[in-house]
Amino acid sequence: MSRTSLGAFALAALLVLPGCATLGTAIKMGGAVSGYSELVDMGTSMEKASREFTEEEKYYIGRTVAATLLSEDPWRDQPALTEYVNAVGQTLVLASPRPEVFHGYHFAVLNVPGKINAYACPGGFLFITSGLLRLCRNEDELAAVLAHELAHIAAGHPMQAIQASHEREAVASLVKFGVRKAAESKSEIGRLSGLFDNVVKDVVRAVAHGYSRDKEKEADQMAVDILSQAGYPPQALASVLARMDNKSCYHGDPKVRAAQVEVAIQAQGLGEPVVSARNQRFSKATAGLESSRR
Amino acid sequence: MKLRLGILLLLFGLPALAAAEIQYVQVEKTRLLTKPSAFSSAAAKLAYRTRVEVLGRRGAYVRVKSAAGTGYVSASALSVKQPRFSSRLSKEYVSSDEVALATKGFNAQIESEYRRKNPALPYAILDRLEAKTTYSDPLQHFRAFRQTGKLGEFRTGGER
Numbered sequence: 001m002s003r004t005s006l007g008a009f010a011l012a013a014l015l016v017l018p019g020c021a022t023l024g025t026a027i028k029m030g031g032a033v034s035g036y037s038e039l040v041d042m043g044t045s046m047e048k049a050s051r052e053f054t055e056e057e058k059y060y061i062g063r064t065v066a067a068t069l070l071s072e073d074p075w076r077d078q079p080a081l082t083e084y085v086n087a088v089g090q091t092l093v094l095a096s097p098r099p100e101v102f103h104g105y106h107f108a109v110l111n112v113p114g115k116i117n118a119y120a121c122p123g124g125f126l127f128i129t130s131g132l133l134r135l136c137r138n139e140d141e142l143a144a145v146l147a148h149e150l151a152h153i154a155a156g157h158p159m160q161a162i163q164a165s166h167e168r169e170a171v172a173s174l175v176k177f178g179v180r181k182a183a184e185s186k187s188e189i190g191r192l193s194g195l196f197d198n199v200v201k202d203v204v205r206a207v208a209h210g211y212s213r214d215k216e217k218e219a220d221q222m223a224v225d226i227l228s229q230a231g232y233p234p235q236a237l238a239s240v241l242a243r244m245d246n247k248s249c250y251h252g253d254p255k256v257r258a259a260q261v262e263v264a265i266q267a268q269g270l271g272e273p274v275v276s277a278r279n280q281r282f283s284k285a286t287a288g289l290e291s292s293r294r
Numbered sequence: 295m296k297l298r299l300g301i302l303l304l305l306f307g308l309p310a311l312a313a314a315e316i317q318y319v320q321v322e323k324t325r326l327l328t329k330p331s332a333f334s335s336a337a338a339k340l341a342y343r344t345r346v347e348v349l350g351r352r353g354a355y356v357r358v359k360s361a362a363g364t365g366y367v368s369a370s371a372l373s374v375k376q377p378r379f380s381s382r383l384s385k386e387y388v389s390s391d392e393v394a395l396a397t398k399g400f401n402a403q404i405e406s407e408y409r410r411k412n413p414a415l416p417y418a419i420l421d422r423l424e425a426k427t428t429y430s431d432p433l434q435h436f437r438a439f440r441q442t443g444k445l446g447e448f449r450t451g452g453e454r
Contacts, residue, residue: 055320055373056380057400064408067415075423082426087439090432094332094446097354100321100371106427125420139443174399193407196400200408231440231449273450278443 052171058159059102062123064200065158065207069110069119069127076111076130084285085109088139089126089146095229097222098154107146109133113289116244119207120149122158134289135243139282140236140274144227148237151222157215161206166198213252220257224264233274238262315348317356317372322380324371325433326362330355333433333447338362343377 053061076082089107093099101124110129118128126149128142136142152158173188173195210216220241224234238261244254325336330352338360340346346358346367355366378399409417429435440446 054377054399056377060400060402060405063417063420064405064415067417067420070416070419070423071414075419077422079426082423086427086429087436090429090436091440091443091445094433098370099332099354100324100368102321103424104322104428104432106424108423108427170400189403189407192400192404193411196404196408199400231443231445273444275444281442 053159055102059123061196061199061203062121062125062158064196065121065203066123066125066127068200068204069121069208073110073112073115073127073129076109078109078288081109081285081288082107084281085128085142085146088143089150092143092147092150092226092230092232095226096150096154097226098150101153105150117208118145118149120152120158121207122153122203124153126150126153130289133286136240136282138236138274139278140232141240142282143230143232144223144234144237144240147223147226147230147232148219150226151219152211152215154222155215155218157211157219158203158207161211162199162202166195166202170195170199216252216257217260220261221264224261224268228268234261234265238265317346317348317358317374318376319344319346319367319371320373320377321371324367326358326360326365326367327355328365330357330366332368334366337365340367340371342380345376346372 085107089105093105103124105124105126107126107128110127112129113131113134115129116132116135118126118132120126126146128145128149132145133142136145170192173192211219220237223237227234227237238258241254241258241261246253319340319342322342323339326338326340327334328337329335340360340362344360344362346360348356349359349364350357351369352366354369356369356372358365358367358372380401405417409415441448444450
C-alpha cells in the first residue's frame with residue numbers, strides 16, 4: 001500500500017468516525033485484519049495521542065503514593081477509630097460527585113500528633129493525621145476535613161500534579177508496551193518501573209505539600225456541596241479552617257479560606273442542624289486523642 | 295482482498311456499532327440501581343469491563359441496559375473506552391508474560407517490580423489497611439450510622 005493510499009485511507013476514515021482514540025483503534029483493527037503493519041502502526045500512533053491513565057493505573061499509582069506517605073507517618077491501627085473514620089468517609093462518598101473509584105475509598109488516621117494535615121491519594125486512599133483529628137471538635141468538623149480531601153480526588157487534582165513531560169513519556173511507553181510481544185515486554189518492565197517512580201514522586205510532592213490556592217479554593221467550594229448533600233453542616237468547614245494557623249500544611253491562608261467558605265454558604269443559603277448523637281460518637285471514637293485536644 | 299476487508303470493517307462495520315452509545319464499567323464492581331440516587335436499592339452488581347448500552351442521563355447517573363437488566367449507574371463508574379484486562383482481577387493468565395500482554399499498564403506487575411527496588415515501603419501495612427477498610431456493600435454496612443446521625447437518606451428533608 002503506497003504512502004498516498006494510506007493518507008487517503010486515513011482521511012476517509014477521519015470523515016467517517018469521530019473520536020481520535022476510536023479511530024486509532026479502528027485503523028489498528030483494520031490493519032490487523034488486512035495484515036498491513038503500516039495501518040497497525042498508524043492506529044497505534046493515533047491511540048497514543050489520546051491515551052490517558054486508566055482507573056486501574058490511578059489505583060496503582062495511588063497505592064504507591066499511599067505507601068510512601070505511610071513510610072513517613074505510621075497508620076494508627078486502632079480498629080474502632082478506623083471503622084468510625086470510614087463510616088464518616090463512606091457517608092461523604094455517597095454525596096461526592098465521584099462516588100466510584102477502581103477499588104473503593106479507604107480512610108485511615110496517621111499517628112502523628114504534631115502534624116496538622118490530611119492527604120488524598122489517587123485511587124481513593126485518604127489519610128488524616130492524629131494532629132488534625134485532635135483539632136476537630138466534633139464529627140461535623142472531621143467530615144469537613146474529609147469532604148475537602150474527597151473534593152481533591154473528585155476534581156482530579158492529584159493526577160494533575162504529574163509533570164507534563166513525565167506523563168507524556170509514561171503514556172508513550174505504556175502504549176509501546178501494549179503492542180510488544182511477550183519476550184520484548186519483559187525487558188520493558190524495568191523501564192516502566194522507572195517511569196512509574198517519576199509519576200509517583202510528582203503526586204507525592206503535591207499530595208504532601210498542598211496545591212495552588214485556586215485548587216484549594218475549588219476543593220473548599222466542592223466540599224461545601226458534599227457536606228450539604230450528606231447532611232453535615234457546611235459551616236463546620238469554616239469553623240475548622242478558622243482554628244488553623246499559617247504553619248499548617250494547608251495551602252493558602254486558612255482564615256481567608258474560612259471567609260470564602262462562609263460566603264459560599266451564605267450565597268447558597270445552606271444550613272444543617274447539629275445532631276447530638278454525632279457529637280457523642282465522635283467523643284467515644286476519638287477518646288484516645290482527647291488528652292491533648294485543643 | 296484482505297485490505298478491502300479491513301477498509302469495509304472500518305467504513306461500514308464500526309459506524310453501525312456507533313448507532314447505540316456503548317460504555318463499559320471501569321471500576322471493580324458497581325451497583326445497577328433501580329433509581330438515580332446513591333441511596334437507591336440495587337437490582338444487580340455489574341463487574342469490571344461489563345458492556346452497557348446508554349439509554350439516557352439523570353444528573354450524575356446514567357440509565358443503562360445491560361445483560362443483568364436495565365437501571366442506573368453512577369457516571370463515575372463508566373468509561374467510553376473498554377478497559378483492558380486487569381492484572382488484579384484476571385485469573386485466566388498463568389504467567390507474568392501473559393499478564394503483561396493482557397493488561398498493559400501501570401499494574402500489579404509494575405508495582406511488584408517497584409516493591410523489589412524499594413523494600414522499605416510498607417506495602418504490607420497498606421494491604422492490611424485496605425483489607426480492613428474494603429466493604430462489599432458500604433451503603434448497607436453504614437446504614438445504621440447514617441440513621442443515628444440523621445445523615446444521607448435520613449437527613450433533615452430526606453433523600454435529595
